[in-house]
Structures are given as structure tokens and as C-alpha cells.
Amino acid sequence: MSHVRSMNRVILVGRVGRKPEVTVMPNSGRELAKFSMVTNEGYYDQSRNWKETEEWHNITAWGPIAQKVERNLGKGDMVLIEGKIKSRKWKDQSGQDRRVTEIEAQNLVVLDRRSREDNDGGGPPSSYSKPAKADHPSEESDSFSTPGSFSDEMTDNEDFLKEEDPF
Numbered sequence: 001m002s003h004v005r006s007m008n009r010v011i012l013v014g015r016v017g018r019k020p021e022v023t024v025m026p027n028s029g030r031e032l033a034k035f036s037m038v039t040n041e042g043y044y045d046q047s048r049n050w051k052e053t054e055e056w057h058n059i060t061a062w063g064p065i066a067q068k069v070e071r072n073l074g075k076g077d078m079v080l081i082e083g084k085i086k087s088r089k090w091k092d093q094s095g096q097d098r099r100v101t102e103i104e105a106q107n108l109v110v111l112d113r114r115s116r117e118d119n120d121g122g123g124p125p126s127s128y129s130k131p132a133k134a135d136h137p138s139e140e141s142d143s144f145s146t147p148g149s150f151s152d153e154m155t156d157n158e159d160f161l162k163e164e165d166p167f
Contacts, residue, residue: 010103012057013111014039016077022070033066035073037081037103039166060086060121061105069108076114082107 017036022029037059040051059081061069073079083105092098 010081010083010085012037012039012081012103014079016073016075016079017056019075020069020073022066030063031066031070033059033061033069035069037079058100058102059083060102061103061108064107065105067103074112074114077110078112080107080109081105109146121165 014037020033020035022031022033036055038054039056039057040052040054042050043052081103083103085101086104087099087101089097089099
């Protein structure tokens with residue numbers, strides 16, 4: 001079965017946990033956006049009480065997606081992210097081996113925006129509003145997509161790979 005292929009693909013729908021940080025990588029000049037995202041799930045326990053759980057994810061986005069993240073995403077926004085799971089290792093300042101698992105976004109769609117006027121970023125969003133629709137087909141959409149893989153960019157930025165946990 002040497003012809004069997006594998007796949008690394010993840011789809012998440014959740015809320016942005018903090019304002020994205022965008023940096024320009026010195027070696028490649030490419031933009032990198034980093035932010036956290038929370039997903040919620042629920043279940044009934046043995047006593048038939050509803051219990052909710054949350055899972056936090058570290059998200060990275062490169063190039064054109066990072067640029068649109070910087071312009072369009074804020075804390076509390078509901079997004080759909082399609083991408084792949086990436087892990088990386090480094091040594092921290094004390095020489096300890098560290099490891100982080102991230103979702104590298106390859107497609108990002110804004111599903112719902114929190115009201116920017118209702119919340120200045122302190123605490124949870126108090127209300128949410130639908131994203132405005134483009135009046136003209138030539139205007140930018142809320143769907144961010146870049147074909148191909150960003151794996152070559154991960155090797156171009158050794159400074160990013162050596163820094164301590166970015167999240």
C-alpha cells in the first residue's frame with residue numbers, strides 16, 4: 001500500500017481570543033499573523049446536566065492571509081479557519097526543549113464580527129453584528145484564501161523558529 005496518501009487538514013469554527021499580532025519576517029520579508037482562537041463544545045454529563053468545554057488554538061497565517069487578518073480581524077470575531085497542524089521545537093533561554101502546536105491557516109472566512117463600538121477589547125464582547133456585505137462584486141470579500149503551501153516560508157524565518165513560545 002505504498003500509494004496510500006495521508007492528509008493534514010483541520011477545520012475550526014470559533015472566536016478570536018485576542019487581537020492578532022502581525023510581524024514582518026526579517027529574512028524573507030513575509031508577513032506573519034499570530035492569534036489565539038477558542039472553540040466550544042458541549043455534552044450532557046451522567047446527571048443529564050449540560051456541560052460546556054472550550055479548547056484554545058494557536059493560529060498562524062502567512063503572506064496575503066496575514067495582511068487581511070491584520071486589516072479585518074479583531075478580538076471576539078467568529079471565524080472559520082481551514083489549514084494544517086504544524087509543530088515546532090526550540091530551546092528556551094534556560095536551555096529547556098520547548099514545543100508548540102499551531103494551526104497554519106490556509107483559508108479564513110469571517111463569519112460574524114463583534115460590534116467594535118460596543119467593546120473596546122476589555123472583556124468579552126457584549127454584542128455581535130453580521131459583517132457588512134460588499135456593495136459591488138469587485139470589493140474585497142471576507143474570505144481569505146491562498147493556494148498552495150506555506151511550508152517553504154517556515155524554513156525561511158529561522159528567527160521565528162528560535163524565539164520563545166509566541167503565544
